[in-house]
């Protein structure tokens with residue numbers, strides 16, 4: 001396994017018992033990687049040799065997206081942090097080992113500002129108060145920071161002075177957005193955004209492409225390992241500028257856009273409308289003209305491509321945890337691309353889908369796990385399959 005010998009271990013997190021986020025807290029990083037390696041190997045062994053997992057040299061403070069829920073403790077003090085496991089009780093957090101440091105500091109600075117600005121925190125039980133959550137997103141490459149204040153109403157008293165105070169302490173904050181969430185819901189963000197300062201979004205660079213990140217946009221939370229993962233996926237795709245590539249379950253178009261400069265044409269397909277809008281904006285922003293995005297179910301899209309007897313040389317696929325479906329996989333077999341690169345966040349559904357593809361004309365060539373979510377049980381795996389030549 002790479003890099004873990006150099007890893008410096010921090011003391012176990014003091015919130016370990018109460019906070020429900022990190023199931024591998026207290027497990028040395030080297031051991032975490034071994035556990036993940038074992039898990040992937042157990043499930044995927046029938047299909048081929050599993051390469052050593054690619055871990056992080058420094059597995060701490062890797063998350064570029066930091067979220068805190070606000071409330072009060074029993075004594076009435078304002079607290080901010082995360083919910084206790086399986087509960088709506090808030091654990092006050094002063095330092096989280098996996099969240100970006102400066103983003104965490106900004107959240108705690110906001111906690112300190114509330115009293116002097118007379119901003120009341122929201123009370124879930126009776127619906128009184130204003131501030132529900134704060135979300136901070138930082139572009140690790142661009143160093144642009146977005147602060148999203150989630151309020152129960154669209155009106156923030158002294159909003160200009162509040163933004164001024166924030167920016168005075170943290171001049172790196174490039175945009176502040178007020179998000180209105182007036183519903184009784186466990187969703188963090190409501191639909192309406194009001195920009196209080198800046199453009200309302202930040203940008204960040206990943207594998208040489210620039211991506212726009214709005215409050216609601218999906219963007220991988222560990223950008224460093226995302227570059228490792230996508231780098232592996234693109235390498236496995238073996239592109240030579242001649243290929244027609246499908247990027248299925250493409251989200252905001254990241255993998256497809258990174259592949260575009262090495263391919264003839266890329267077709268992205270994604271169910272979520274907002275993500276497709278972001279994908280189109282991102283392609284324009286980067287001057288990429290050989291990529292097109294379609295909104296819809298990836299399975300149905302592939303079935304219609306297969307029915308029209310269209311051609312694809314490489315299929316890149318990155319489905320959600322539930323994996324792909326038979327409509328999609330059977331159409332892959334019909335389209336008969338030379339290579340399929342499967343990026344998976346769930347080795348169990350990956351194993352199920354590999355069974356189908358290997359029983360229908362494909363052979364697994366490479367299996368590479370990547371650790372994207374240190375201290376959690378999740379493991380990403382990228383698999384290269386090639387068509388068995390008849």
Ligand code: SAH
Nearest residue numbers: 249250251254270271272297298318319320
């Ligand atoms: N490849 C992207 C996103 C992967 S997450 C990235 O790396 O950033 C999986 C994506 O699949 C999500 O964006 C989700 O909206 C999308 N999705 C879920 N079900 C889908 C379906 N049936 N058809 C198409 N896309 C789907």
